[in-house]
Amino acid sequence: xxTIGRSLALIAFxxxxxxxxxxxxxxxxxxxxxxxxxxxxxxxxxxxxxxxALITGAEVLIGLVLGAALGFFFAILLATSRTARAILRPxxxxxxxxxxxxxxxxxxxxxxxxxxxxxxxxxxxIFFPVTSAFYDALMRTPEGxxxxxxxxxxxxxxxxxxxxxxxxxxGFASGLRLATVYAPIGAIIGEWVGASRGLGYxxxxxxxxxxxxxMFAALIVLAILTLLLHAAVDRFGRWLSQGRI
Numbered sequence: 001x002x003t004i005g006r007s008l009a010l011i012a013f014x015x016x017x018x019x020x021x022x023x024x025x026x027x028x029x030x031x032x033x034x035x036x037x038x039x040x041x042x043x044x045x046x047x048x049x050x051x052x053a054l055i056t057g058a059e060v061l062i063g064l065v066l067g068a069a070l071g072f073f074f075a076i077l078l079a080t081s082r083t084a085r086a087i088l089r090p091x092x093x094x095x096x097x098x099x100x101x102x103x104x105x106x107x108x109x110x111x112x113x114x115x116x117x118x119x120x121x122x123x124x125x126i127f128f129p130v131t132s133a134f135y136d137a138l139m140r141t142p143e144g145x146x147x148x149x150x151x152x153x154x155x156x157x158x159x160x161x162x163x164x165x166x167x168x169x170x171g172f173a174s175g176l177r178l179a180t181v182y183a184p185i186g187a188i189i190g191e192w193v194g195a196s197r198g199l200g201y202x203x204x205x206x207x208x209x210x211x212x213x214x215m216f217a218a219l220i221v222l223a224i225l226t227l228l229l230h231a232a233v234d235r236f237g238r239w240l241s242q243g244r245i
Contacts, residue, residue, distance in 0.1 A: 202215075
C-alpha cells in the first residue's frame with residue numbers, strides 16, 4: 001500500500017508540475033497541452049480511443065503468444081541439438097544486427113495493412129529476448145541435477161521435461177517480462193508505417209490535424225495497456241517460476 005501511495009503521489013506531483021509549466025510558460029496547446037485538457041479529451045473521446053486500443057491490444061497479445069511459443073520451442077531446439085546450435089544460433093544473432101523497425105515497410109508490403117503485419121512486428125521483437133533468456137537458462141541447468149536423474153534411469157527426454165525445463169522456467173519468465181515491455185512498440189511502429197486502425201494510427205491522425213491533446217490521450221492509454229499487460233505477464237511468470245507446467 002505504501003508503494004502504491006508513493007507512486008500516486010509522484011504521479012500527482014508530475015501532473016501538477018506539467019500543468020504549472022504550461023500555464024507559467026504560456027505554451028500553446030498544439031505544442032504541449034495541459035494535463036487537464038488531455039484528461040477532458042480522454043473522457044470525451046473515450047469511445048474512439050477504446051476502439052483503437054482494442055485493435056492494438058489484440059495485435060500485441062497475439063504477437064506475444066506466438067512469439068513466446070516460438071521462443072520456447074526454438075530455445076529447446078538450440079539447447080538439445082548441436083547441429084541446431086551450429087547453424088541457427090549464428091543466424092539468430094545475425095538477425096539482431098538488422099533493426100526490426102526497418103523491416104516494418106517490408107512486412108507491411110508482404111502481409112498488408114491489416115492485423116498480421118503488426119502481429120509480425122510484435123513477434124519479431126518478442127522472439128529474441130524470450131529465446132535468448134530461456135536458452136541460457138536451459139544451458140545453466142546444474143550438472144548435479146542431471147547426473148542424479150541419469151543415476152535414477154531417466155532418459156534424455158525425461159531429463160529435459162522433468163529437470164532442465166522446470167529449472168529454466170524462471171529464465172523464460174524473465175525473457176517474457178522483458179519482451180512484454182517492447183511488444184507494443186512493434187505494433188505501434190507497424191501502425192505508423194501503414195494502418196487504418198490502432199493507437200499508432202490514431203496518434204498519427206491526431207498529429208496531422210494538430211490535435212496534440214488527442215495524441216497525448218492515446219499515448220497515455222498505450223502506457224496503461226503496457227503496464228497492465230506487464231503486470232499480467234509478471235504474475236504468470238511468478239506462477240511459472242514455481243514450477244507449474
